[in-house]
Amino acid sequence: MTTAIDRSKTYSEIEAEQWLRMYRRMLMIRVFEEQVNDLYTRALMPGLAHLYIGEEAVAVGVCEALRQTDYITSTHRGHGHCLAKGAALDRMFAELLGKEAGYCKGKGGSMHIADPDTGNLGANAIVGGSAGIATGAAFSARRLKTDQVSVCFFGDGALGQGLLYEVMNMAALWKLPVIYVCENNLYNEYAHNSETLAGDMLARGSAFGLHAENVDGQDVRAVYRTAREIVDHVRQGAGPAFLVCQTYRFMGHHVGDINREYYRSKQEEQMWKTERDPIKVLGDWLTAQNLADRARFDQIHAEVKSEVEKAVQFAMAAPYPSPDKVGQDVYA
Amino acid sequence: MPETRELTLGEAVREALAEEMRRDSRVFICGEDIAEAGTVFKVLTGLVDEFGKERVLDTPISEAGFTGIAVGAAMTGMRPVVDIMFGDFVTLTMDQMVNQAAKVHYMSGGKWKVPMVMRATLGATRRSAAQHSQSLHAWFCHVPGLKVVLPSTPYDAKGLLKTAIRDDNPVVFFEDKMMYRLKGPVPVEEYTIPFGVADIKRAGSDITIVATSSMVQVALGAAKLLEEFDISAEVIDPRTVWPLDEKTLIGSAKKTSRVMVVDEGYERYGVTAEIASVIAEGAFYDLEAPVKRIGAMHVPIPFSPPLEDATVPTEKSVFEAAKALCSGGL
Ligand SMILES: Cc1ncc(C[n+]2csc(CCOP(=O)(O)OP(=O)(O)O)c2C)c(N)n1
Ligand SMILES: [Mg+2]
Numbered sequence: 001m002t003t004a005i006d007r008s009k010t011y012s013e014i015e016a017e018q019w020l021r022m023y024r025r026m027l028m029i030r031v032f033e034e035q036v037n038d039l040y041t042r043a044l045m046p047g048l049a050h051l052y053i054g055e056e057a058v059a060v061g062v063c064e065a066l067r068q069t070d071y072i073t074s075t076h077r078g079h080g081h082c083l084a085k086g087a088a089l090d091r092m093f094a095e096l097l098g099k100e101a102g103y104c105k106g107k108g109g110s111m112h113i114a115d116p117d118t119g120n121l122g123a124n125a126i127v128g129g130s131a132g133i134a135t136g137a138a139f140s141a142r143r144l145k146t147d148q149v150s151v152c153f154f155g156d157g158a159l160g161q162g163l164l165y166e167v168m169n170m171a172a173l174w175k176l177p178v179i180y181v182c183e184n185n186l187y188n189e190y191a192h193n194s195e196t197l198a199g200d201m202l203a204r205g206s207a208f209g210l211h212a213e214n215v216d217g218q219d220v221r222a223v224y225r226t227a228r229e230i231v232d233h234v235r236q237g238a239g240p241a242f243l244v245c246q247t248y249r250f251m252g253h254h255v256g257d258i259n260r261e262y263y264r265s266k267q268e269e270q271m272w273k274t275e276r277d278p279i280k281v282l283g284d285w286l287t288a289q290n291l292a293d294r295a296r297f298d299q300i301h302a303e304v305k306s307e308v309e310k311a312v313q314f315a316m317a318a319p320y321p322s323p324d325k326v327g328q329d330v331y332a
Numbered sequence: 333m334p335e336t337r338e339l340t341l342g343e344a345v346r347e348a349l350a351e352e353m354r355r356d357s358r359v360f361i362c363g364e365d366i367a368e369a370g371t372v373f374k375v376l377t378g379l380v381d382e383f384g385k386e387r388v389l390d391t392p393i394s395e396a397g398f399t400g401i402a403v404g405a406a407m408t409g410m411r412p413v414v415d416i417m418f419g420d421f422v423t424l425t426m427d428q429m430v431n432q433a434a435k436v437h438y439m440s441g442g443k444w445k446v447p448m449v450m451r452a453t454l455g456a457t458r459r460s461a462a463q464h465s466q467s468l469h470a471w472f473c474h475v476p477g478l479k480v481v482l483p484s485t486p487y488d489a490k491g492l493l494k495t496a497i498r499d500d501n502p503v504v505f506f507e508d509k510m511m512y513r514l515k516g517p518v519p520v521e522e523y524t525i526p527f528g529v530a531d532i533k534r535a536g537s538d539i540t541i542v543a544t545s546s547m548v549q550v551a552l553g554a555a556k557l558l559e560e561f562d563i564s565a566e567v568i569d570p571r572t573v574w575p576l577d578e579k580t581l582i583g584s585a586k587k588t589s590r591v592m593v594v595d596e597g598y599e600r601y602g603v604t605a606e607i608a609s610v611i612a613e614g615a616f617y618d619l620e621a622p623v624k625r626i627g628a629m630h631v632p633i634p635f636s637p638p639l640e641d642a643t644v645p646t647e648k649s650v651f652e653a654a655k656a657l658c659s660g661g662l
Contacts, residue, residue, distance in 0.1 A: 071408065105441035114440035121407060122440055126431050132400010133432060139401055140408035143360070143386070150404075163427070166397025173392070329442035330476050332500035 016291040019282065022064055022220050023292075024300050026056035026279050029080045031308045032089060033251075036079065036096060036110075039312070040255045045096055049110055052080035054250030057278035058183050059084035061223025062151060062243075065231045071119045071137040071150040073130035076111045077183075077249070078123030081153050086118035089308060093315030100321040101314075107321075107329065119148075128154055128161030131180070135167040138178035138240070149177040149234050157188030159197055159204060171240040172208045179227075179234055180205065182244045183217065189253050190263045205242025217245030218276040221285070248272040336517035342375045344486035344518050345451075345507060348493035349376070349413065351522065353383050356411060359497055362389040362398050363415025372417055373453070373512055395424035399450065403433045403502075406448035411497060416452035418464045419506060422471070425450070433502040434477030447500045449493070455508040455546055455596060456644045462632035465640075467545070467596040470603045472504045473574045479503045479527060480574045484548035486516040488571055491525030498524070508546040508596070528575035532584070536566035539590040539654055542581055542607055543567060547594040553647035554654060563658050573603055581607065582614035585623075590657050591615075592624045594645050599627030624657050626650060 033053045039045040052059070055077075063072070063084035074081035082092060087103065095102025096110050103113050114122035121137055124130035134152030141148040158164055159182065171178050188196050205212035211233065215226045223245060230241045250273055252260055260269070286292040339347065353359045360383075361376065367390045370377030380388040391398040395416060402412035416422055422429070433446045454467035472478045479501055483489035489507065496503040533548055534555055543551035548569045555565035568584055570577055585591045591611050593604040604625035611623050629643040 073404075103441065104439060104443070107441050108439045112439040114436075114444055116443050121404065122436065122444065124432075126427060129427060129432060132397060132402075132428055133404035133407065133436075135397075136401040136404020136406070136410075136412075137408040139405045140410050143405075144409050163396050163400060166392070166394035167400060169392055170394065170397055170401060329438045331479075332437050332442070332445040332447075 016286070019221070019286060020292060020296070020300070022060050022224065023279065023282050023286065024304060025060045025084055026220060026282070027300060027304050028089070028308070029056045029059065029083050030279060031304050032079060032083060032092070035308050035312055037251070037255055039097070044316070046098055047109055049096070049255040050077040050253065051249070051251045051255065052077050054272065054277070055183055055185060055217065055247045056080055057220035057223050058181070058217045058245040058247055059153070061220045062181055062227045064224050065227035066149070066151065069119055070148050071121050071134065073121045073134040073152050074113070074123035075130070075154055076123070076125045076127070077155065078111065078113060082113045082115065082120055082123065085120050087113065087115055087120065089311035090314040093311050094318050097315050097318070098320060099315055099318040101318040105321055105325065105329070128158030128164050130154070131158070131161070131164045131167045135171050135176060135178050138171065138176035139174070141177055142174070147235055149179060149231055151179045151181055153181050153183065155188070156182060156184040156186065156193045156197065156201070158182070159201065160188070165204070168205065168208045168210060168240065168242070172210055175237060175239040177234045177237070178240045179230055180210070180240065180242045182242070183247055184244055185247045185249045187249070187253070187264070192263065201244055202242070209239070211238065211241040212244075213241070214244045214246065217247030218278045218281055220278055220282050248276065334519040334521050336519050338515045339486045339518040340512060341483070341486045341489050341507065341514045341516070342373065342512035344490040345375055345493060346377070346379065347518070348490040348497075350379060350382065352494055352497040353387060358409060359411045359413065360387040360389060361413045361415055362391050362402060364391055364393055364417055366390060366415050371415060373509060375512060376415070395421050396428055399425040399428040400432065402448050403428055403436070403446055406446045407436060407444050412448045413497060414448065414450045416450060419452040419454040419468055420463050420466045422450070422452050422468055426471070429472065429478065429502065429504070430475050434475045437501070438477060445500045446502045448502050449496045450502070450504045452504065452506055453509045454506045455510050456628065456633050456640060458509055459635060459637060459640065461635040465633040467506070467628065469504070469506045469573065470597045470601070473603060473606065477502065478574070479572060481505045481527070481572050482545040483507065483571065484511070484533070484545055484569050486514065486518050488525060488531065488569070490518055491523050492527070492571060494524045495527060499527070506545060511546050511549070514549070525571070527572040528577050530568050530570045530577035530580040532566065532580070533569050534565065534567040536564040536588065538564045538588055539592065539658055540566045540568060540584040540588045541592045541594060541650065541654060543569060543594040544573060544603060545596060547596055547645055550645055550647050550650055551594055554650035557647065557651040558654055561655060563655065565654060570607070576607070576610065578610050578614060581611055585611045585615035586618040589618055589620045591619070592626065592650070592654055592657060594626045594650055596644055597627055598630060599625055600630050602627045621657055624653055626653055
């Protein structure tokens with residue numbers, strides 16, 4: 001009983017500026033993550049870092065279809081979602097470095113960025129752990145009669161978690177405005193998902209009556225168009241949806257995952273990087289359409305690079321929280 | 333004295349919920365068989381008639397799922413009250429309570445709040461066997477970010493539940509199944525009871541019995557038996573085990589110099605251990621004997637009545653232990 005989405009309804013031609021904005025966002029995430037990699041390998045960043053490089057089109061395409069007041073929940077691989085939803089680079093870096101100026105005053109770190117101002121309910125380091133929260137936010141939107149929608153980002157590994165199916169069932173029963181976005185990057189840590197997933201991925205959503213759709217997660221235009229249609233329907237009360245984005249992480253599971261050949265080949269990685277890089281895919285299309293030229297791209301690259309550099313400098317210079325803050329914020 | 337009437341503990345809980353739902357349209361209840369059925373214990377009977385099925389929301393049998401939804405709803409403007417039929421089923425909600433609800437506020441640097449209540453039951457001796465009889469409240473006390481409430485009377489249940497619903501933090505509220513029919517005076521007028529304030533249920537001078545939930549009734553019964561032996565027992569109910577009113581407990585211990593702690597949770601690593609340690613540290617030089625603890629035996633709760641009765645504290649076991657403590661023996 002999946003709700004049919006009206007394909008004949010075309011959106012007005014999206015301005016080149018909007019595609020360029022998405023290009024810029026994806027690039028910002030890419031350069032941010034490269035910077036994280038650098039900080040981490042130079043031992044300037046504590047903890048763990050799960051890079052989003054290669055998957056930028058998913059977060060950017062989906063979040064472009066959202067309003068600032070819409071909700072998202074994110075994952076351990078969450079920097080991209082937070083930035084795509086509007087987080088500022090400097091406070092992101094500050095949080096990753098454990099500084100007081102960070103989004104969570106240094107108490108959350110890389111895996112827990114949260115920001116009410118951009119509707120970010122929080123990144124979550126429990127695989128699949130935010131499915132309830134995202135669904136609950138949709139529940140509030142329904143009850144409080146706001147027209148917000150809620151997006152739950154999660155990896156293909158989260159399809160192994162029962163919570164997801166419990167809340168999908170309730171979201172469908174109660175027609176909640178929630179979209180479950182599965183980032184299928186093929187791997188759960190160091191295991192290919194052919195070893196962890198039985199049956200059909202999309203059917204996991206359609207079994208509950210969710211509108212379920214697959215999209216090429218390396219093509220931001222496809223992600224955006226599909227997300228836009230789904231978001232509109234969900235916002236109008238059509239009930240929840242399940243969007244599977246086919247994507248790939250270019251780097252290791254986390255920054256320290258260097259030798260990966262025991263679970264995936266260099267050729268496979270190379271293929272994705274050269275042929276399926278979301279930034280290149282969009283760049284090539286923009287060039288072919290004569291919507292941007294070399295000079296324009298160079299300008300964007302230079303601007304993004306300088307913004308990221310400034311943000312890192314801010315975070316490096318920012319003070320750590322004083323240890324006496326450790327007991328604050330346990331209770332509201 | 334304010335005007336009161338007799339209510340059962342179940343009625344007091346229901347009245348607290350109804351008052352808070354009238355007062356604040358963001359409050360709703362969700363759980364299994366809570367609407368027309370009014371829960372398996374009939375505690376919520378009638379609420380659906382007043383508030384409708386949207387606010388007294390029957391859910392699928394998905395404890396983790398509806399608890400998670402409550403966490404998200406609480407973060408975004410609602411004030412959910414989650415109903416967990418048997419306290420044993422809290423195990424299914426643990427990630428949502430422990431890793432999500434309890435940590436959201438801290439992890440977000442104080443930005444998101446989770447004003448939700450989880451109501452669950454506890455208590456053995458209903459011949460319900462190992463999976464429907466446990467008292468697992470200690471699990472939640474162990475986790476920073478949660479508050480844990482254990483009412484022992486209709487008066488406390490009502491006042492504490494209203495406070496729980498108004499609290500901006502996740503609160504776990506345990507009701508002893510065996511106490512739902514317990515009657516007691518409840519003021520006609522509205523009132524709330526602050527968290528972290530213990531209540532002296534019976535004043536005494538020879539021994540302090542700290543007791544929680546239905547163990548308060550057990551301790552009061554034991555105190556009566558002790559009276560016949562000229563032992564004057566003070567019975568203190570912490571009412572909230574977190575936050576814990578350490579000051580009142582330590583004060584009473586210093587006064588009586590002998591302390592027992594009685595709780596229906598498993599004794600090993602349980603609530604009794606924590607309270608005994610707080611008292612031992614705070615009143616050591618005033619104590620004449622080690623603090624004695626009685627909790628549930630370290631066995632799964634058995635079905636057969638004579639077996640089950642041996643596993644949890646009773647008036648008799650509390651009386652005997654208290655008497656031994658007062659006569660120097662342990
Ligand atoms: C409940 C839980 N189990 C295990 C882990 C450890 N862990 C962290 S990431 C990860 C793999 C997640 O895979 P996926 O959901 O596909 O996300 P991806 O890393 O591919 O983005 C695992 C097993 C965890 N964080 N939470
Ligand atoms: Mg994955």
